Amino acid sequence: MSEIILEMKSITKTFPGVKALDNVNLQVVRGEIHALVGENGAGKSTLMKVLSGVYPHGTYSGDIIFNGDLCEFKDIRDSEHLGIVIIHQELALIPTLSIAENIFLGNEQGKNGVVDWNQTKLKTIELLKKVGLNESPDTLIGTIGVGKQQLVEIAKALSKEVKLLILDEPTAALNEADSDNLLKLINGLRSHGITSIMISHKLNEIKKISDSITIIRDGATIETLDTIKDKITEDRIIKGMVGRDLVHRYPQREPKIGDTIFEVKNWNVYHPSISDRKVSDDININIHKGEVVGIAGLMGAGRTELAMSIFGKSYGKKITGQVYINGKEVHLDNVNKAIESGLAYVTEDRKEYGLVLIDHIKGNTTLANLKKISKAGIINENEEILVAEDLRKRLNIKCSGILQKTGNLSGGNQQKVILAKWIFAEPEVLILDEPTRGIDVGAKYEIYTIINKLAAEDKGVMVISSELAELLGICDRIYVMNDGKILGEMSAKEASQEKIMKMILKQDLEEEAKL
Structure with missing residues (x-):
């Protein structure tokens, strides 16, 4: 029988007015690549933040059992100490520091508060070889592409003697060639005794690389699929995610092309x-x-x-x-x-350039065309509410209301807010x-x-x-x-x-x- 490295039992996590996780259960076998899938807002990232100590013990209910021991992580350092390392979708690298400095940031190599740079660079070279990255330890992070930055993040995880690696949308910003290289590397980490949990919306990649797939919908565990024993199709995964068959991936339309x-x-x-x-x-x-x-x-x-x-x-x-x-x-x-x-431009980086995350949906929706709801430089708030509410309904933005902070929305709903903003700009x-x-x-x-x-x-x-x-x-x-x-x-x-x-x-x- 396969050995269980991780078990999460009855995990429940509540935010004000929202139950993000409702009695979620997860089992991960040692040495496998376990995929975690679900729609935006289903609770995948929240569950992994509970596991990694981002949400500390006491802020959720349920048990985390890792390597047979009950764990009560106070913070991310506690989980990393046991070898659980998370790589977030937004990479936590500092562009103005070198690869070596980023890898050992917070884990500096040296004694008595003095960094041993020779040791740092030698260890960096060794780690970069493991992830297949041919770069100098002195190379600035800001000068290399996103694909290489992902490899640096994995090298950083290896430096912490990772046993369970959590990857949140690792290929989201990569092209197909870089994605393939990264997937091969993740697969190769098994030989180093590393177990992986991978969150991704790219179902073709999930199907290709994972041994097991756990589906979460609306904060609850739906099922776990065994990709080795069973022939799992993308349509089968989608049915679990959305609760219905998605007959066509792309909606039908009859184009009427003009001048x-x-x-x-x-x-x-x-x-x-x-x-x-x-x-x-x-x-x-x-x-x-x-x-x-x-x-x-x-x-x-x-x-x-x-x-x-x-x-x-x-x-x-x-x-x-x-x-x-x-x-x-x-x-x-x-x-x-x-x-x-x-002309309107929906940027590829919605969080950095597309939205004001600390502002509510209403404020973001009207931002590109304030003249339309203003007179003498003063915004007509009643009109702004009507506009934002109308676009919320038309675009089916799932939220508690137009006064909800945009930064608290799922990725798909944030994207709809950006589209609402530009649609209002006419x-x-x-x-x-x-x-x-x-x-x-x-x-x-x-x-x-x-x-x-x-x-x-x-x-x-x-x-x-x-x-x-x-x-x-x-x-x-x-x-x-x-x-x-x-x-x-x-x-x-x-x-x-x-x-x-x-x-x-x-x-x-x-x-x-x-x-």
């Missing part, structure tokens, strides 16, 4: 700090009324840089080219002018950058439905996504981008993941041949 509404011509952008590096190279794209257009590409292709440079020149230097909305050239010299011209064109990153299949479907409604209202919609299946499922036409260039375009009907990747790889090979 060109948005056009970018000869668009060139240079890096803000590396003056000779071009990040957008002679870009030409267009969108028609009622059309959903995708931008496909690997991480680093320049998709976000393109979107931000168009949206009020909020990224880049030496920007040249023309932008047309409804056939008229517009000069989007700042964000206000972009909004006034009918744009002609919406640029959606990774609109479903880090949200579950049920919430994704609702976001896709909102996109379809916007297109049906003759808006032009651009979707940037690292998930090729998503672009193929919701777009009418797809541009393929790599290294700051548009490589080509194809209709969604003729496109496939293989065709898109071949186009990207062909350019990479051509560039290598020139060197």
